[in-house]
Amino acid sequence: MKVHSAEIVISAVSKAQYPDSQLPEIALAGRSNVGKSSFINTLIDRKNLARTSSKPGKTQTLNFYLIENVLHFVDVPGYGYAKVSKTERAKWGKMIETYLTDRQQLKAVVSLVDMRHEPTQDDVQMYQFLKYYEIPVIVVATKADKIPRGKWNKHESMIKKALGFEKEDDFIIFSSVTKQGKEEAWQAIESLAGI
Ligand code: GDP
Numbered sequence: 744m745k746v747h748s749a750e751i752v753i754s755a756v757s758k759a760q761y762p763d764s765q766l767p768e769i770a771l772a773g774r775s776n777v778g779k780s781s782f783i784n785t786l787i788d789r790k791n792l793a794r795t796s797s798k799p800g801k802t803q804t805l806n807f808y809l810i811e812n813v814l815h816f817v818d819v820p821g822y823g824y825a826k827v828s829k830t831e832r833a834k835w836g837k838m839i840e841t842y843l844t845d846r847q848q849l850k851a852v853v854s855l856v857d858m859r860h861e862p863t864q865d866d867v868q869m870y871q872f873l874k875y876y877e878i879p880v881i882v883v884a885t886k887a888d889k890i891p892r893g894k895w896n897k898h899e900s901m902i903k904k905a906l907g908f909e910k911e912d913d914f915i916i917f918s919s920v921t922k923q924g925k926e927e928a929w930q931a932i933e934s935l936a937g938i
Contacts, residue, residue, distance in 0.1 A: 744810075744811065744929050744932075744933060745788075746786070746787040746788055746789075746810060746811055747811065748809075748810075748811055748812065749787040749789065749792055749808055749809070749810050749811070750792075750808065750809055751792075751806060751807070751808055751809075752807040752808065752809050752815065753806075753807050754804040754805070754806050754807075755804060755805045755806075755807065756803075756804050756805075756838065757838075758841060758842075758845070761805075761807070761842075761846070762807055762809075762815065764815070764848070765848060766809075766812075766813065766814055766815055766848065767813075767814045767815070767848060767850045767936040767937060767938065768807075768814065768815040768816075768817050768846065768848045768849045768850060769814060769815070769816055769817065769849075769850060769851055769852070769853060769932050769935070769936055770816075770817040770818075770819050770842070770843065770849060770851075770852045770853070771783065771816060771817065771818055771819060771852070771853045771855065772819040772822070772839075772852055772853070772854050772855070772869055773821060773822075773854065773855030773856065773866075773885075774821055774822050774857075774863060774865055774866065775821030775822070776821070777821070777855045777856065777857050777885055778855060778857070778885035778886055778917075778919060779818070779821065779855050781885075781919035782853070782855060782883060782885065782917065782919060782928075783808075783816060783818065784919070785919040785922060785925055786925065786928060786929065786932075787808075787810060792808070803820050803831065803834075803835055803838075804820065805817055805818070805819060805820070805838065805839075805842055806818040813936075813938050814932075814936050814938055815848070817842070817849075819839055819842075820835060820839075822835070822865050822869070843872070843873070843876065843878065844876055849878065850879070850935050850936045850937065851878065851879040851880065851881055851931075851932070851935035851936070852873055852878055852879070852880050852881070853880075853881045853883055853928075853932070854866070854869055854870055854873065854880050854881070854882050854883070855883045855885050856882060856883070856884055856885070856902055856906075857884075857885055857886055858884035858885055858886055858887050858889075858890055858895075858898050858902070858916065858917075859886060859889055859890060859898070861901065861902075861905050862902055862905045862906055866905075866906065867905060867906055867907070870882070870906045870907065870908070871906075871907060874907075874909060879911075879912065879935050880912045880913075881912065881913040881915060881928070881931045881932065881935070882902070882903075882906065882908065882912060882913065882914045882915070883915050883917045883924070883928060884898070884899065884902055884914070884915065884916050884917060885917050885918070885919070886918060887916045887917055887918040887921070887923050887924070888918040888920040888921050888923070895916055899914065899916065902914075913927075913931040915927050915928050915931065
């Protein structure tokens with residue numbers, strides 16, 4: 744999709760603030776620093792709509808972006824940030840859980856993992872949580888430019904195995920530096936959003 748318009752609609756902390764709209768929603772989740780802002784910016788051809796995080800894990804809101812008036816991207820705050828207190832973490836968990844399990848407009852979750860490393864426990868938990876609720880997942884393996892192509896298969900297998908990846912889901916090798924995977928990501932999103 745060629746994106747001409749993309750704008751933030753609301754930073755929501757509670758259900759009452761979710762947009763009153765029937766547009767399909769695609770949520771994006773991943774640990775802080777995984778490359779989520781860079782992924783969003785690459786997809787919408789912007790330099791800085793989703794602020795690249797100087798303070799990882801700072802945003803504790805669900806940010807709804809309206810894309811081309813046809814769908815919402817919902818930026819889920821980065822998990823696995825050690826400096827967030829237990830209370831904050833629990834609050835975060837509750838907010839995300841409510842959104843992911845209750846929102847009828849949610850069509851799929853883009854779950855970002857760093858392609859260079861074994862998925863973290865948080866990554867695995869998120870994937871398994873989504874599978875438990877039968878939510879379609881697009882796993883995006885970020886920072887592919889940092890791995891030689893000859894090793895891509897090995898890294899893909901390692902990530903899939905650790906997540907317990909199910910083959911009905913999409914797995915996309917991505918780089919915001921080379922734009923590798925951009926078209927594939929859009930295809931998966933459009934197909935799951937039904938647009
Ligand atoms: P977020 O915290 O998940 O939103 O992550 P950011 O998008 O802010 O990226 C975190 C850091 O990783 C930044 O320094 C980015 O420049 C870098 N980064 C993100 N995506 C890529 C990528 O595809 N390749 C490389 N080499 N660096 C990336």
